[in-house]
Amino acid sequence: MFLPVAIAVLFSFNGGRSRSVWQGFSLRWWTGEPNASLLHDETLHSALRNSLVLALLTMLVAAPIGITLAIGLARWRSRMASGANWLMLVPLVTPEIVMGASLLLVFTNLYTGIPLGRPAQLLGHVTFSISYVVVVARGRLLSIGRDYEEAARDLGASQFQAIRLVLLPLLAPAIFAGFVIVFAMSIDDFVISAFLSSGAGSETVPVRIYSAVRTSSTPALNALASFLVASTLVALALGATVMSWFRRRRGTKESALADLTSVGI
Amino acid sequence: MTGAPTSVTTSDGSRRRGDRGTLWGLFALPGTVWLLVLFVVPFYALVCVAFGDIDPVFRNAVPAWNPLDWSFGTAGEVLGEIFGGSLRKVFLRTISYVVCAVVLSFFVGYPVAYYLARHAGRWRGLLLALMVLPFWVNYLMRMLAWVNLLQVDGWVTRAFSVFGVQVNWLDGQPITVVLGLVYGYVPFLVLPLYAALERLDGRLLEAARDLGAGPGRTFRLVTIPLSRPGMLGAGVIIALPMFGDYYTNDMLSRSPATEMVGNQVDFYLNATTQPQKGAVLVLVLSALLVVLMSYYLVSTMRIQREIRA
Numbered sequence: 388m389f390l391p392v393a394i395a396v397l398f399s400f401n402g403g404r405s406r407s408v409w410q411g412f413s414l415r416w417w418t419g420e421p422n423a424s425l426l427h428d429e430t431l432h433s434a435l436r437n438s439l440v441l442a443l444l445t446m447l448v449a450a451p452i453g454i455t456l457a458i459g460l461a462r463w464r465s466r467m468a469s470g471a472n473w474l475m476l477v478p479l480v481t482p483e484i485v486m487g488a489s490l491l492l493v494f495t496n497l498y499t500g501i502p503l504g505r506p507a508q509l510l511g512h513v514t515f516s517i518s519y520v521v522v523v524a525r526g527r528l529l530s531i532g533r534d535y536e537e538a539a540r541d542l543g544a545s546q547f548q549a550i551r552l553v554l555l556p557l558l559a560p561a562i563f564a565g566f567v568i569v570f571a572m573s574i575d576d577f578v579i580s581a582f583l584s585s586g587a588g589s590e591t592v593p594v595r596i597y598s599a600v601r602t603s604s605t606p607a608l609n610a611l612a613s614f615l616v617a618s619t620l621v622a623l624a625l626g627a628t629v630m631s632w633f634r635r636r637r638g639t640k641e642s643a644l645a646d647l648t649s650v651g652i
Numbered sequence: 653m654t655g656a657p658t659s660v661t662t663s664d665g666s667r668r669r670g671d672r673g674t675l676w677g678l679f680a681l682p683g684t685v686w687l688l689v690l691f692v693v694p695f696y697a698l699v700c701v702a703f704g705d706i707d708p709v710f711r712n713a714v715p716a717w718n719p720l721d722w723s724f725g726t727a728g729e730v731l732g733e734i735f736g737g738s739l740r741k742v743f744l745r746t747i748s749y750v751v752c753a754v755v756l757s758f759f760v761g762y763p764v765a766y767y768l769a770r771h772a773g774r775w776r777g778l779l780l781a782l783m784v785l786p787f788w789v790n791y792l793m794r795m796l797a798w799v800n801l802l803q804v805d806g807w808v809t810r811a812f813s814v815f816g817v818q819v820n821w822l823d824g825q826p827i828t829v830v831l832g833l834v835y836g837y838v839p840f841l842v843l844p845l846y847a848a849l850e851r852l853d854g855r856l857l858e859a860a861r862d863l864g865a866g867p868g869r870t871f872r873l874v875t876i877p878l879s880r881p882g883m884l885g886a887g888v889i890i891a892l893p894m895f896g897d898y899y900t901n902d903m904l905s906r907s908p909a910t911e912m913v914g915n916q917v918d919f920y921l922n923a924t925t926q927p928q929k930g931a932v933l934v935l936v937l938s939a940l941l942v943v944l945m946s947y948y949l950v951s952t953m954r955i956q957r958e959i960r961a
Contacts, residue, residue, distance in 0.1 A: 452683045459680025467677070471684045476952065478691055480945040482896030484914050488921055488934045489694035492701050495927075496715050497693070514690040517683055546675060575790045577899060582922070593792045600792075600799055600903055609800070612793040619788050 430587065431611050434595035438615065441505065441580070441591060442573040445512040450565045452513070453520025454558070458550075460521065461528045478518045486515060487582035494583065504585035511579040516572060520565040527561035560630045567626030571619045702727060702931035730932040739916065739933075746912040749826070750894045753833035754887050760834065761841040762883075766875075768842075769849035783846070786839040794836060795903045802828065802904070825905055829912075832904045833897065837890040844889055848882020881951065888948045895941055913937055 460472055478486065490511045494501055501507055535557060539549040555562070577593040584590055590598070592615045599608055700715035703722035716722050733739040768779055786794070801808045856878065860870045898914030913933065920930030 452686055455679045456683025459676045459678070459683070463676035463680055465677070468680070471680050473949070474684060474687050474692070476949055477945075478687070480892055480948050482893050482937070482941065484896035484898065484917055485698075485934055485938050486691070486694075488917060488930065489698040490690070491921060492715075492927060492931060493690075493694035493697040496701060497697050510690055514686065517686065521683070571788055575788070577792055578896075593790060596790075596792045596796055597899060597903065600796055608796070612790065612796050616789050616793050619790065620785075623788055 430590075431595065431607060433588065434590045434592045435611065435614065437505065437589060438574050438591040438593075439618070441508055441512060442570045444509050445516055445573040446566050446570045448509070449513040449516035449569045450520055450562065453517045453565055453569075454524055454562055456517060457521040457524035457528060458554070458558075461525060462533075475518050475521050478515050479522070483515075483576075483578035486511070487578045490514070490579065491582045502585065503583055504589035507583040507585075508580050508589065508591070511583050512573045512576060515576075515579065516569040519568055519572060523565050523568060524558065524561045527558060531557050563629055564626060567622055570622050574615065574619055574622075698931050698934060701927055702935050704928065706926075706928055726928045727932045727935075730929055730936065734936065742911055742913055742916055745826075745910070746895065746914075749830050749833065749910075749912060750891055752830050753837065753894060754891050756830070756834045757838045757841045757890060758883070758887070761838050761845060761886075765842050765845035765849055768846050769852070770854070780846070783839065783842050787843065791836055792899065792903070795832060795900060798832060798835065799903055826910050828904045829901050829910050832900045833894055836897075836900055837894060840893075841886050841890050844886040845879075845882060848885060849879055851882070852878055885948060885951055888944050892941060892944055892948075895937065 456471075456475065460468060460475065463471075490507070491503075494503060494507045501510065531554070535553050536549040539553045540546070544552065574591075575593065576591070577597065580591045581594045581597065584594060592611060596608060596612055697715060700717050700722075703724060703726075704716035705714040705723065706726075730739070734743055764783065768776065768783065800806055803809065852875070857870055857874055860874045861867075865873065896914050896917075898912060898918045901910055901912050901915055902918075917930050917933050917937070920926045920933060
């Protein structure tokens with residue numbers, strides 16, 4: 388399963404120009420080559436910058452919105468609440484191409500004040516990320532239950548204080564997991580970024596790989612892709628470590644894996 | 653006591669604070685508004701472009717915002733092409749690719765999920781992490797890896813030529829696209845399948861054994877039927893994105909002989925100035941998938957309700 392990817396990563400260190408004929412180990416495509424290496428090639432650079440900036444911004448916007456939505460949905464009891472719940476679930480089952488197409492059309496025909504490229508991409512990324520944050524936070528919310536807040540209320544706290552001082556700290560691992568997951572999904576996203584891009588200036592790494600895979604033939608592409616994968620994995624590893632640190636402090640027994648894998652369920 | 657909220661103790665001792673509906677509604681407000689503005693409205697825009705007009709001078713779409721202004725001319729055209737014309741092959745091909753890919757993915761993914769769910773024991777955490785990992789490796793990176801291997805001078809091609817078989821994998825070969833889809837989406841299958849299989853009641857399997865069934869029969873007559881809802885759910889999870897996939901085909905085989913519906917949509921919306929046709933295609937695709945989507949939504953809600961209870 389990992390073998391093809393491992394081979395691709397390996398080839399990013401290839402000494403020669405080919406992506407399939409091994410010609411010795413070298414850092415040429417990462418730092419050495421004056422024009423085409425990852426460190427120097429401006430197009431690769433801008434793609435990387437776009438991906439990282441987009442992922443960070445998306446994370447900062449989507450996670451708070453998603454968490455508040457999760458809290459609201461978990462506690463709200465009304466007919467409108469179940470409607471909102473359905474609304475939250477639909478993006479999860481919508482194929483990306485449908486979302487990409489509709490977003491492209493809406494930005495070119497209705498919300499024309501918002502330019503294509505990074506602004507549109509940011510809005511698109513946040514839109515599909517919100518539902519994932521809700522899913523991740525929801526399990527944790529259910530297991531926390533209302534008892535702690537009610538205890539706080541009994542002891543004199545106002546509703547807001549109860550939320551701020553009791554619920555949010557308890558929710559912290561899920562909030563953090565939400566941040567990490569949004570970052571990773573945004574960095575990996577292809578379809579929405581491609582549909583909403585405004586040309587070469589707003590390409591993200593996946594879009595760059597896509598357009599270059601059959602034309603450009605230097606292993607710098609492998610290097611770019613490897614860097615992307617590495618940053619995703621680093622973000623996840625960081626997330627998992629911080630979360631197990633949280634757990635150890637709190638003494639709960641659930642595995643840190645549970646939050647990260649709950650996205651797939 | 654000053655400042656303490658009043659509470660009502662009901663007969664079973666639990667306290668109810670009178671659900672402050674408005675407060676929680678306010679919490680849900682930003683997210684809901686966002687989704688309305690950036691998910692529902694865009695879909696409506698899609699519909700309006702599909703049923704709208706084309707500006708004759710600039711050749712871009714003029715959406716018809718008022719449902720009364722909708723015109724179904726282009727839609728009719730596209731539907732005609734789907735059922736009788738050039739698009740028919742594309743649709744049939746897409747359906748067959750997706751079905752093959754899903755079936756193959758099950759052959760690969762079910763044993764893995766089954767092993768994880770029922771036998772892994774001590775190693776379960778580690779294996780689960782390993783299983784989740786491809787999910788987080790960029791899809792395009794995984795395809796890039798295969799492109800490298802399947803190129804004319806790639807390792808797989810060279811390995812095959814050792815046996816005297818000369819195949820140009822990356823040039824319009826359906827099998828490459830299908831296998832690419834399988835490789836791409838199997839990780840998305842294993843996780844939900846694992847979750848469903850884990851929920852299976854082991855005692856039922858033991859009971860079958862106690863009643864004298866061997867492992868083969870137990871598997872066939874008990875495990876498979878019990879895991880069917882889980883299999884359906886997981887199958888839908890990967891079938892949905894597969895139907896909209898276009899990049900796998902584009903990366904692994906740039907030939908019109910293996911084009912999928914997604915490629916057509918991409919073509920109309922991004923490469924030409926016929927957004928109307930693209931919009932109609934997307935609508936048709938959504939209509940086809942709505943059955944799958946609702947099935948999945950309904951079963952998810954049911955599971956959620958079960959968990960809450």
